[in-house]
Amino acid sequence: MRALNTILLVAMAWLLLSTQASLAASPIVLHLQNPDGGAIRGLIIGIDAYEHVRPLKGSVADARDIEQSLRQMGTNDVITLTDAQANRSSVLQHISDLVQRTTSNDLIILSIAGHGAQEPETIKGSEPDGLQDVFLLPGFAPTPEGSRQRILGSEFNHFIRQFELRGAKVLFVADTCHGGGMARDIDPRAAEMSFRQVSKYTLPVDKLVPVTNESDPVSDLDLDRTAFLAAVDRNTKAPEVKIPGIDGLRGALSYAVARAFEGGADANHDGKVTLKELFANVRQVVYQLSDQRQNVVTKASPGRSVESDVVFQLAQGPTLAATPGPTVPPKPMIPAPPAALSRDLAVAPAPTEISAPIRLAALGSRTNNLAKLTSRNAAIEIVPPVDNPDLIWDSKSRDVISWGDVVAYGIDERDLVSVIDRTAAIRELKRIATKTPQTLRVAPDDGQYHKGRTVQIELSDVTSRAIILFDISGDGTIQMLYPLGSDAPISQTGNLRLQLKVREPFGAEQVVAVTSTKRLPDLEQAILQLDRRKAPGQLIKILNTYLSPDARVGSIGFFTAP
Structure with missing residues (x-):
């Protein structure tokens, strides 16, 4: 059983890059x-x-x-x-x-x-x-x-x-x-x-x-x-x-x-x-x-x-003939040696396009400085709690709530930008996973999971497909889940079930599955280089760079509490 670190997610919203090949194709x-x-x-x-x-x-x-x-x-x-x-x-x-x-x-x-x-x-x-x-x-x-x-x-x-x-x-x-x-x-x-x-x-x-x-x-x-x-x-x-x-x-x-x-x-x-x-x-x-x-x-x-x-x-x-537009091709990633997974990746920064702002509301009295919050990765709009916010921060308990769920516990005002960046990154993950989804489920149910409980991640329809499975924890830390060690990178059966155990800190988790007809070693290596690092923005760019045309992506969130 693999331990899943459920900690607060920090994300960077990168707009997906279009490659030269996709622009040239009609x-x-x-x-x-x-x-x-x-x-x-x-x-x-x-x-x-x-x-x-x-x-x-x-x-x-x-x-x-x-x-x-x-x-x-x-x-x-x-x-x-x-x-x-x-x-x-x-x-x-x-x-x-x-x-x-x-x-x-x-x-x-x-x-x-x-x-x-x-x-x-x-x-x-x-x-x-x-x-x-x-x-x-x-x-x-x-x-x-x-x-x-x-x-x-x-x-x-x-x-x-x-x-x-x-x-x-x-x-x-x-x-x-x-x-x-x-x-x-x-x-x-x-x-x-x-x-x-x-x-x-x-x-x-x-x-x-x-x-x-x-x-x-x-x-x-x-x-x-x-x-x-x-x-x-x-x-x-x-x-x-x-x-x-x-x-x-x-x-x-x-x-x-x-x-x-x-x-x-x-x-x-x-x-x-x-x-x-x-x-x-x-x-x-x-x-x-x-x-x-x-x-x-x-x-x-x-x-x-x-x-x-x-x-x-x-x-x-x-x-219809495509009209080529200006493009800035991404620089290739320089793979780090396996023994140096913590070193920085030499990746050119992706051009960032900020679209809809992250709408932030607050409960309580300690909210005077919210208007001063800034992020390089997402526009921030301060709104009343009744005005359809993306995030609500409870200044008394320091919980952050999104759409009915607590996504992070114990967040100080200075750490709110991390949660805002996380929200922007999850938007991009959902966008990617909607195009050609990989069937991915949480078991035994879709409720809230408490400390010590076992969560099972289930993939289906993966016969003869290469599988990569990773988690983005609450603070944006990437955790490689599969394949590790002796795991078979290509599934010989139609289903894969992976058990994870919940432990603190608690909040939101985003589990992502990538499957393809052939193994994607460059993508595996790139994610391994981000393992245990807070780099969701780089992760999104990596997915865009290394995903194969036949890849399916599944992205599901689940929620934990003490």
Whole structure:
């Protein structure tokens, strides 16, 4: 068992360098293609502006993102309804119109982002717990008239059946939630988080008249040609999250699906995205972006093969010539002898581009000097605790909280810059790991780990792939985890499980996995030279320099406490 030093992370945010080769290459323009030969059609819904329940912040942006991805990938039949446009009569009319346009072998993409809820089932026996999922529309309220502004899960099953009867396949994306649990408790000092779920309610008078007929499926398991992606399971809340490089909050599932449409889910680069590839890609991207607060639920109709059923293809379109721009190639790293791992690396500093600032808030009275904080690696903006900060510093306890989790304990004001730099670096790691993710999980659960507890890091789908695994501790110290000593650098099995033991100091950890078809000795050596050193900025530049084109990167955080 390997000891994992859980100490405070200091990070330097380096913008990823583009190499001469990538600039010289002409990008290939891809477009989506239906493998069955039919059209691809979409109805996309996003609702933030609820009139009578708590509004959301990222659902409209989610809808626009998916719409834009579909259109830029060549799909023209896309209808997007946002906020007030998504009232019940409008949604039903557009679904009806879409059914009429649908022909045999079409692929129908239905996506909804907004609030969800649970109510007693209307079709007896359709749900094991007797509760059905409900999707709330902008005018919903627990009043007689407000009750009309919702769509029942059984109604969506009815609509999906209509598409299937016309010979189409359906991909249904539900970026909402219906339960009330969480993977980890939220620190009460954290800024209020936004979840896509409303409090329980009762309907004294329900004026909704469901759309139904006798041939409707009892449950989604009775559908024949449909695949489902849901943000969380029926017992968990779906948070709106921060996406690296994007302002505001978003739904992690919608973001992941949009990137999948753009080619991110084609794991083996054969131009075909199977259900297995789509599910695995979206599941890992959401898991990473949500800091392990979300586990996506994926389902397919019993008649569809997850292993081999192709959801969509990526067909090559016209090639656009790249316009070379000015570039500063990085100087090669000079490898240090193995016995001198603590010596400095001769690495040319990467040009630093500061984008969105790190938003810092403080609790308590000892905050007068925060405005004087400066960093060479990240812009700093001081904001109130209620103004969506990236970090909150409790000056009394000296804890630093980020998005509901304590990321560092016992941090003095003079050490805050280190935590700020860490936050900037984690942004870059998430950005890298979203492009071609390696499946990476924390076990036994995604909760908070205490001193002495064993954490298991699990990699899957790594047969015949070279593996590098390392940790960035709370203070930015790099720790090589694999391969070490007699470890086999290339996996002979499909899975790798590595046990780590938690010890103080406590806070946030970021475990990163890199896998590739061939061993990357230069990358291994470079990381070993950083072992036990506080150098996350150099690490990010090293990854950009030595990652192979076929590399997959997984990056997950977990949290420890006394």
